Amino acid sequence: MADIPEHAIREKFLAGSGPGGQNVNKVATACQLRVDVYALGLAPDAFRRLKVLAGSRLTSDGELVILARRFRTQEANRTDARARLSELIDAALVRPERRIKTRPSKAAKARRVDGKKARGAIKAGRGRVRAPD
Numbered sequence: 667m668a669d670i671p672e673h674a675i676r677e678k679f680l681a682g683s684g685p686g687g688q689n690v691n692k693v694a695t696a697c698q699l700r701v702d703v704y705a706l707g708l709a710p711d712a713f714r715r716l717k718v719l720a721g722s723r724l725t726s727d728g729e730l731v732i733l734a735r736r737f738r739t740q741e742a743n744r745t746d747a748r749a750r751l752s753e754l755i756d757a758a759l760v761r762p763e764r765r766i767k768t769r770p771s772k773a774a775k776a777r778r779v780d781g782k783k784a785r786g787a788i789k790a791g792r793g794r795v796r797a798p799d
Contacts, residue, residue: 674705696735
């Protein structure tokens with residue numbers, strides 16, 4: 667789990683939207699988490715990956731906005747928002763493995779060509795049958 671400095675996080679509780687009836691309309695349980703990504707002190711490559719993973723949740727001011735409104739209580743939504751933030755940062759910190767280019771061997775190329783020729787011969791034999799002259 668990523669260690670996120672408290673000074674980089676701002677929380678705001680709002681009235682949720684969608685189904686839920688009176689509770690949703692009356693109680694501010696949805697949690698909006700705003701995180702200053704520059705204050706996280708990420709390495710440049712991790713920051714680039716975070717930008718891609720965050721997508722439209724990242725503002726032009728460098729704030730990552732996470733809205734949690736899955737649960738009925740403020741505390742549960744707050745925990746959910748922080749967990750999602752942590753998962754996002756952890757995913758950005760994982761460096762993808764480099765792909766090692768490989769080449770097919772000469773024998774593999776020959777097998778492929780032989781297979782194509784055999785298939786072509788089968789298809790060539792499917793034409794109209796003509797009576798011998």
